[in-house]
Amino acid sequence: MVVMKFGGTSVGSAAAMRQVIANVAEKKKSSAPLVVLSACSGITNKLIQIADAAGSGCLEEAQQLVGEVRQFHLDLIGELIESEELQQEVIAKIEVYLTRLERLTEGIEIVGELTERSKDRFCSFGELLSTSVFAAALNEAGVSCKWIDVRTVMITDDRFGFARPLAEICQKNTSEIIKPLLDAGTVVVTQGYIGATESGRTTTLGRGGSDLSAALFGAWLHSESIEIWTDVDGVMTTDPRIVPEAKSIRVMTFSEAAELAYLGAKVLHPDTIAPAVQKNIPVYVLNTWHPDSKGTLITNDPELLAGKSHGGLVKSIAVKKAQAILNIRSNRMFGRHGFMSELFDVFERFGISVEMISTSEVSVSLTVDDAVVSEPLIKALGALGEVEIEHKVATVSVVGDNLRMSKGVAGRIFNSLRNVNLRMISQGASEINVGVVVDESDVQAAVASLHCEFFAESQCDAIFEKPAGS
Incomplete structure (x- = not known):
């Protein structure tokens, strides 16, 4: 059935x-x-x-x-x-x-x-x-x-x-x-x-x-x-509206699919994966208009996964627009425990989910949906330190198995983004995503560069066509 x-x-x-x-x-x-x-x-x-x-x-x-x-x-x-x-x-x-x-x-x-x-x-x-x-x-x-x-x-x-x-x-x-x-x-x-x-x-x-x-x-x-x-023909290597050359991923793991869903992929609802994982039921993402196409199989079955994942370690590039960066700076962070608890207690009170986070000794940068940024929220965060807001940004996440443990992948990611202004960088704790934040106006260039690097090397010239006469 x-x-x-x-x-x-x-x-x-x-x-x-x-x-x-x-x-x-x-x-x-x-x-x-x-x-x-x-x-x-x-x-x-x-x-x-x-x-x-x-x-x-x-x-x-x-x-x-x-x-x-x-x-x-x-x-x-x-x-x-x-x-x-x-x-x-x-x-x-x-x-x-x-x-x-x-x-x-x-x-x-x-x-x-x-x-x-x-x-x-x-x-x-x-x-x-x-x-x-x-x-x-x-x-x-x-x-x-x-x-x-x-x-x-x-x-x-x-x-x-x-x-x-x-x-x-x-x-x-x-x-x-x-x-x-x-x-x-x-x-x-x-x-x-x-x-x-x-x-x-x-x-x-x-x-x-x-x-x-x-x-x-x-x-x-x-x-x-x-x-x-x-x-669409299954889960894609990225949004085909951004990169028309996007490919269909034939097979991927449940963890990769769940990560993509949380990071902005539109094909799957994040909670979809959990019941399937619990019962180890394979999930197929298929195209209504092309029922004979293979689509994407999402499974943890080692035999089905062996040698069939498209694109090696990197499976897809997810984008989530309409984000805002909140930068909170405070000397109270230096060498003091409890500050992060107070910070996230604010987001708990406002019922706000934090998407991406990066920290240093005296500052925390994080992203949230732009729509939830309000004066009461900023006032509450202001009690903890100086707050700066950057609107109209987007998260771009590279997803794939064991990215953190794979030599050279991070270098390829950042080298391909050398001409894009990165507002923030974050390594996912799940070990299967590396994320950056860029201005919404830079999404097209960032995603096209990453896709060219990991999926479409032969199409680089087509993606980045040189101006006539150059």
Whole structure:
């Protein structure tokens, strides 16, 4: 049995859904898969806009956006489903959700307050709508499937906006509700990203939580593999939007994939890896539009890893933009214990995650998301020492097994970046990443140089084309 998770771009149009239907039908020839879907591309963002507009008292704007969500899904139904009877059945089902969305919008506007619990309810409609349309289209295509409301299975705590599943209850529900259908040869279609508390309140697992949903189901079902279907040919050596020559990585370890996810790679949600590691379930990252391509296999199996990792020690270059450097200088650091504890206590109080850190005797430099830098934070840090802020920077991280223990790799990294102004340098404690911070304007040059050094030596001239006449 296989879990197949399809992201928003994979179900973002009628043509995309038809491709997903073909992929699921092909998989069904060997065994019935569990299909986990995200909301259609752009819909979750639109639902958040509806929530914000309602919370701000802009009812007319919110209602207009609800109308756009309705029309989008009606158009999908019209393109995907030919049977008039089935069309009406699906329209009736999605109208139930859309009516609830309208009532929620009106209620929030009247109350004038948008809570995290209410926002989770808004966001949940995207997956409920996409899976309802897809399941009907899949059935019409001749692939027998059962639509399941994941909120009857994925029971979570009540941390709205970032809920965590209650594993024992979820595993029991999965065994009782989903597994018998799969064992009987029925494809199961359900939602990622959302769940519900024990009292039935809708929750979300956080942005990117569909990957986590799929991985958890894979673990609870003891599946053969977990397939993450997206719009690129697996995990890439870097973002192809930055370096078009980026290559697909055929095989990589769980630790490399997790590190890439935390460092800014967009393909995988960081928490996806943990359930797969615990059960040693291989994870495939595949391209919806090119189902025959090999994609990327993520595994710890020594036999699968042997001799198949692309690019030697360095596997990929990850980028995270919209960062800020905070430089804290204080003579109190010199020879004194406890200063770092006080410093990180500030970030704990503000609920801020530190991305990268570098220290000296009397200063600490670290990076955080630019959006979380606020006057109260700076004031709190100012009580510990002099604070300087550098906005609009990006972290660029080189990831690969045992980089720290490999002679010459660091030299190659910094030599390739000789023409880029490095704002900060950090060696990852995991031994598989070396990171630098550059101005956002230098990201293109930095990543292109690193990619040329480690993956595309033969393409250096193409990347760095000489000016005409030089």
